[in-house]
Amino acid sequence: MVQKSTVVVVSPATLQPLFEVPCATPADIDAAVAKAEQGFASWRKVPVAERVAILQKFCTLFEQKKAQVGETIVSQMGRPVRYAAGEVGGVLERANYMISVAEESLADEVIESTDAVHRFLRKEPLGPVFIIAAWNYPYLTMVNNVVPALLAGNAVLLKQSPQTPKCADLFVETFHQAGVPEQVVQVMHTDDNGADYLVRHQGIQYVSFTGSVAVGKTIRQSIGNAERLIGLGMELGGKDPAYVLADADLDFAAENIVDGAFFNSGQCCCSIERCYVHSDVYESFLQKAVAIAQNYKLGDPSDPETTMGPMAHVRFADKVRAQIAEAVVKGAKLLVQTDRYFPNDKPGTTYVGPQIITDVTHDMTVMQEETFGPVLVVIPVHSDKEAVELMNDSTYGLTASIWTQDADKALEIGNQIECGTWFMNRCDYIDPALAWVGAKDSGLGFSMSKHGFDQFIRPKSYHLRLKQ
Template sequence: MTIQRTITPVDQSVYVERELANGAAIQRALEQARSAQAGWRQIPLEERIAVIGRFVDAVITDKAEIGNEITWQMGRPISQSGGELGGFAERARYMMDVAGEALADVRFDDKPGFTRFIRKVPMGVIFVIAPWNYPYLTAVNSVVPALIAGNAVILKHSAQTPLVAERFAKGFQAAGLPDGVFQFLHTSHEDALGIIRSGAVAHVNFTGSVAGGHEIARAAGETFISTTLELGGKDPAYVRPDANLQHAIENLGDGAFFNSGQCCCGIERLYVHEQVYDAFIDGLASFAAGYRLGDPTKPETNIGPMAKARSADFVRDQVDEAVGKGARPLVDTNAFPMDERGSAYVAPQVLVGVDHGMRVMREESFGPVVGVMKVSSDEEAVALMNDSPYGLTAAIWTSDVAAAERIGDQIETGTVFMNRCDYLDPALAWTGVKDTGRGVSLSRFAYDQLTRLKSFHLREKV
């Protein structure tokens, strides 16, 4: 028997212990999922959607308890953690609303005597591997549309947030989802790859690191199953001289430091036009210095620990390397006494004098640090934003909508924002380019990832 232990970043104690599934348990789950999916796909779409609606209602009923669990599992301040369920419900309900249109048959009526159409049919069993940083939002993106489309789902949630998978199971049970249609497994890394290699699932939806994505892709490559991969990011923003500067400072500061910077689409590098550069960095440094780093279970805390102490030290190493190469930190970390090497608590930091030869401007930080560079033109900003192996989102701060569209069209990214950042609109395709991965979640197009096309060509008379 192998035990999985979740170490809380709040105080480094063991918060959750769970037994990992063995080979027999994994095989039973796969067999039950295949059997249950055969019946679930026959249930009318309207009834499947109704079950999902009851599931959402059941989960958000426990908002206070769930918020506390999020804080203890991954460190987000208690004043913020429960708010994740608002986005959880918004995304689920949007995917419910568009399902009828997205899953409708595509019909062709131009040939008399023939009935011809394309049907989107469920793939079978979907294996979802979800991360800890937004544990409900990232899981709902794939679990809900997969089930609505008539698939069965097996969820492997992060070892940092195992209670989320159990909350999903409780919600589906309350909603009356047939047994076996949704299951979760606490498994080892190797056993998860073994599930993929086995070919017993039809599709894998993975959100995580680039290295993890490569492992998933290699395992899937041994079969003919498909994958959706949302991987790393180093999301940029550009502040033009015509931007509303105070709005840009506040929103980009939040985009860089909220959730201790542990956001897939968090802002990690900034390019600011020379005409507003000095005012911007003064404002951003002041904004960062105003955070209250501390125990996330206390209501006054607005930035808590990172999920793991080693991740905090990784960020510190990036900052130290940049400073050693000439960068200048604008936030005095002495004002944040909990920030010390070896601790999961790390202060927000703004670096100037940076360049793309520094790791902090090239590697994903996934922490509360942002580098700021001065630029003299839109063209320079675009070139720097594209000088990255990643491409999830990019944000442009300007009062000129035409300029934002023109610049955005040149940026190698999945989403372009104007005057906002770090947000997922469920109506828009969530996707990325380069090492950020492949595939789509959210929007009506997510259903194309979770179904396969089946053509019907019926001669009416012979």
């Protein structure tokens, strides 16, 4: 009998073990894939309208679980309780949009229909798909792909990060309560070896991954090594820039950019990590941003007064501190007095206070690698040309934003920026009606929008000659 490995989930707040989760063995995985294949055979025949009704019920049930959702987020990844249940609203916004456009998006596309010829495209589901979600927004990174995959008629095997496994349990339990058959959507608790086994499994017809660039590239290599001709969608990291023009509303820009940098302790793929500010308003912007940063309350995520909780793991906090330390050695300046405002920010802990850094250069790690923590680098620029060059000086390209009153200039500059989403006067937001896509190392494929179903279907062409 194969001994099961386990994942030990540690509290980000206390660094004490919370619980253990047994990991699926290869035999368990084989059985789950077989169940998914059986479930797919029947689920694909369910009319889209019926799938829509079932997922509408899912939304109703999920909304009723705000307290449970909040508890799983606070305990497993450390988001402050005052924000934790807010993820429910995001799930409902995205799910309801995809549900609302499902029948239109998945309908046959008729090319020609006459007495002589009938030509059309039918959108067929792929089969069992393996979806790997991320811990930083556990429910939002699940809903982006699980909902369209199910609506399109696929069976889903869902793996959540080992940091937040019970989020997947609650999510899938709600689908089952809504009427999605248990064989059609299953949670897979696995270690890295089990995940690799699933990626290579002959029964899996598509893989969707949300996470780091390094792991994404490993998954792509695993699929290639297994000589599998299946699709792969990846939503990876970011080093997202903002550009503040001289005509921007500085109070509004500072408030939103700081929030976009520090919300969720900066643990967001599309958080603002680089901020370029026109030299005419640079000093004024800095003053406003620092004042906002100093007002955060870093502490226990279960305390309603806390506005910034711990990072999800000590190794994430260590990475942030290492980037800051290297920048300082190379001449960077720290503007937030951590010891004064955030005394619980100490080495070896998960607590990292918000930091604003100036006097940086693009050869510093903090400007090249994803930080994924509460750090905002602010750099003065003297022209739009300089800003564009610096914004594009990154291997990432998820989102970018401009802060100005001039929409024409926003579009002109946006056309030059290498990114998947371009914002004017906002940031850190996924609009479910728009494609969520990354350029360069920030991703492969996309989710959301009417086209978000495309990754989970295979068009099949029908050409019927009715008269000979």
